[in-house]
Amino acid sequence: MDEDVQRGFETLAIHAGQEPDPTTGAVVPPIYQVSTYKQDGVGGLRGGYEYSRSANPTRTALEECLAALEGGVRALAFASGLAAEDTLLRTICAPGDHIIAPNDAYGGTYRLFSKVYERWGVTCDPVPLGDLEAVRAAVREGVTKAIWVETPTNPLLGIADIAALAAIAVEAGALLVVDNTFASPYLQQPLTLGAHVVVHSTTKYLGGHSDVVGGALVTSDAELGERLAFHQNAMGAIAGPFDSWLTLRGIKTLGVRMDRHCANAAAVVKLLTEHPAVRQVLYPGLPDHPGHDIAVKQMRAFGGMVSFRMDSPEAALRVCERTKVFTLGESLGGVESLIEHPAKMTHASAAGSPLEVPADLVRLSVGIESVEDLLADLRQALG
Incomplete structure (x- = not known):
């Protein structure tokens, strides 16, 4: 779509990243069920595609659509929401680092923090994110790498002030990460409120039909987007073409x-x-x-x-x-x-x-x- 023209949400959901196929005119992106691509000479990539772990046209369409819906510059699609979270954590954290998380976060996210990352020296403090002074007190100078937010939270439906937490994160030199799964980009756009990264389980409202499992990261920081893309390729937990197509199909009616x-x-x-x-x-x-x-x-x-x-x-x-x-x-x-x-x-x-x-x-x-x-x-x- 023409990026110079402002489009409404529903229009972006149907058209962003999904131009009619140039060969056939098909109005729905094809499922590129392919692993490798013919190169036009050694190192001459046709359309930038060489191997579908690195990039796939159907996944690209989904990622471009997600970036448009969240108001970001880069989106990356994964095999699950937890795969997206894992890739993000491996990108921004190292042993000795610290994360602040909601004290009523999704159980799978807490399990990832407490059972997987703590073994590798990344610690997590659960904090009531509605208490901004408690969040400030939990920050460890030079060590806290992310304030991790769910709003609404799962399952207690707590609400966090994204803009206020973004200010605390910037002051601490940390990233504000917002899990936007419950709200979806239709109801809430954290990047416009100062968040650095949005996380989705696309299995949920984005897919919307209980027939696909997936995850996504969206960021407004181009440099961070490149780092995330490197880790997505290096770690390999990508969304497959059919899963990407199903998620795009769901997004159209979000x-x-x-x-x-x-x-x-x-x-x-x-x-x-x-x-x-x-x-x-x-x-x-x-x-x-x-x-x-x-x-x-x-x-x-x-x-x-x-x-x-x-x-x-x-x-x-x-x-x-x-x-x-x-x-x-x-x-x-x-x-x-x-x-x-x-x-x-x-x-x-x-x-x-x-x-x-x-x-x-x-x-x-x-x-x-x-x-x-x-x-x-x-x-x-x-x-």
């Missing part, structure tokens, strides 16, 4: 899907807040949520993820077992609604750690089904 996710979630939140069996609802769209004012400032809407607490762990488990439209399953962000018990499922790896989640917590990924069916299902499950 805007309209997110509108429905948000609308359905708002209706679900209303039901839950009024139900006598529910002790607490965690959702940044609620005026009494501690991060509500910041969410209003930095998000377009409040997302499709909802968590709530019951009176006991047993009650939480019963709700998870009783739903019929909400499918009991891990992951999130697909068109279908999912329900899960984080303490025993997605966040089991955080048990016994500072990031252990309440056993009475239930997490919903609210899909795009008919909202009345979702509400009826929750009513009967809650009894």
